[in-house]
Amino acid sequence: MTAVDRCSDTTRDWVCEAVRIIEADANRSADTHLLPFPLPSSWNVQLYLKDESTHPTGSLKHRLARSLFLYALCNGWIVEGTPVIEASSGSTAVSEAYFARMLGLPFIAVMPHTTSAEKVELIERQGGTCHFVDEPGQIYEESRRLAVKLDGHYLDQFTNAERATDWRGNNNIAESIFEQLALELAPEPSWIVVGAGTGGTSATIGRYVRYRRLRTRLAVVDPENSVFFAAWRDDEPSLTSCAGSRIEGIGRPRVEPSFIGEVIDRMIKVPDAASLATIRFVEKVLGRRVGGSTGTNLWGAFQLVAELLATDCPGSVVTLLCDGGERYAHTYYDDAWLAARNLDLSPHQQVLDTFLTTGTWPATP
Secondary structure (H helix, E strand, C coil): CCCCCCCCHHHHHHHHHHHHHHHHHHHHCCCCCEEEECCCHHHCEEEEEEEHHHCCCCECHHHHHHHHHHHHHHCCCCCCCCCEEEECCCHHHHHHHHHHHHCCCCEEEEEECCCCHHHHHHHHHCCCEEEEECCHHHHHHHHHHHHHHCCCEECCHHHHHHHHCCCCCCCCHHHHHHHHCCCCCCCCCCEEEEECCCCHHHHHHHHHHHHCCCCCEEEEEEECCCCHHHHHHHCCCCCECCCCCCCCCCCCCECCCCCCHHHCCEEEEECHHHHHHHHHHHHHHHCCCECHHHHHHHHHHHHHHHHHHHCCCCEEEEEEECEEHHHHCCCCCCHHHHHHCCCCCHHHHHHHHHHHHHCCCCCCC
16 A cells, blocks of 8 residues: 655644744634714614724735635635735735735735825835736636645635635624624614625625524625626626726625625615715715725615614614725825726715705615
8 A cells, every 4th residue: 555645744844833923813812893873863763983004014805815824724715924925005915915914925915007106105115015917807817827836825816715714604704793783773784785706705694694593784886887786687797898986995896706695685786986986975974085896885875774763763774984095095085096097975975965864875777
């Protein structure tokens, strides 16, 4: 009989230590806050923001990056010295670079040449290297090519996001939300509202509420130039688009493998100008800036709050504050940037002002 060992004691020791390092980092980090958004008490509807900007790398993607690294380590795909590659120009790459540096691994983010200098700087500050391609659609294949060339591992957030997270619990975002709601007036919210980039967050929440036998419904908001909404509405998972989303972190030109449409109860298409009008509106209310995807989330959440009011249904709505607005000072908060893209916020600002004053929302076609 012939025996072949594929994993030495040294390799296994390194992997065990890598898992310990990541788990220790999680153990040092407090859970993110669930913040009440100020609405008139007479409405008898509560709105909450799960503030994911307080993670060490400043965004919701910190959870995903941790899960992807643990998934790859426990599958034997990452060992000592393995170059780690990801197709990302945004917050996911920032968070993954953080964990790669923690483990002493080289990290390469594959991104379009059009990626903002601010995002490149954030990735490089965490020790990552940025590798540029000419067209956004090239990031997937180039990531695979680099992984083969360098004998590395392609994390592939768009495929593995829904696989890497334990949707039954284990301190995932869904479990955290419901634990933090336990003492609120409406501990089982009527709606949870999220955007979709990989689709991993919506898959985790949608599965969790079914597993826990909860009546909470899941709404997914989708920005312009993203195919998720139309593909879900028309049941066409092969749908693609040539354009990319202007709302960083959500929206895709194709339906990613981690997007599980069957767990979603409603999808809401949100104009980009509405998302950006919302973040400026929210800055006045909260006294802080938030990112564009939070604006998309809140536009959908406000609409659902108005529906609860219109039907005289007390309850609560929860959405995510995905990241802070400091990353977007030269884009979403820059009037010249908006003008160059013909984004007129004023009609949407009027909708928001009317909502907060009267609790009503314009009828959608």
